[in-house]
Amino acid sequence: MNPMHYLYAAYIATWVIHGTYLGILVRKYSRVRREMESLRK
């Protein structure tokens, strides 16, 4: 395999991991916001 593919794979993997974590945070945040809204009602 071309060595450049390993470089791209490592960089993409890093961003996929960070992106996934960011997605998890956003999902948790919207769930907490929903719960806050239902408490206000």
Add this chain to the structure above:
Amino acid sequence: MKRGFTILAFVTAVLLCFALYEALIVAPTEQTMGNVQRIFYYHVPSAWTAFLLFLINFVSSIVYLIRRNTKADILALVTAEVGVVFCTVVLITGPIWARPVWGIWWAPGDIRLTTTLVLWLIYISYLVVRRFSTSGKTPVIAAVVAIFGALDVPLVYFSIWFFRTQHPSPVIGDGGALDPRMAHVLLINWAAFLCLGWLFCWTRYRLEFLKREVEEAQALESLMEVRR
């Protein structure tokens, strides 16, 4: 507070783009490994960031055990979680670098690799305890686990000094002979990942704080319903 967060998010985004440009374009190509060596600009800063976060987790856990301070407990949880994210990056990018350079994905029995994997597993266990334990003593148990877990950090860091390992020698400090241009790019990438780690911690801290407030309000509401 909101303005500070926006500024940090903007600075992080700019730094990450600049760091990527520096790592891929500006940094000189290493003579023996070629372009694969550029993985180092993501691998090493991620490891340093994870170590720093685990250190903060260690200090917060001690503070929690002494003072029973809720903020210290939240900070410990947050830094462990974000530290695991960065440690995961280390464990994924390391083997991707090792395959073309060593010819293998993983060197079984290598102390640096094994202790890093153990460190990751310890903090995963910490997060599992925090997530699934329903005991009121969970923060105390977690703080004790964190203190024992942190003992693995110096072992990971200094293992390349004291043991024979396949992992490359230190690149900065004693024994390090890194090209100054590479060191410059490495430090820019570390600054970018530190900002990203800080941003994650800030978001997660706020989220945990809100979550606990909601849980308290829900508990109060159910108590009032029972009384009615």
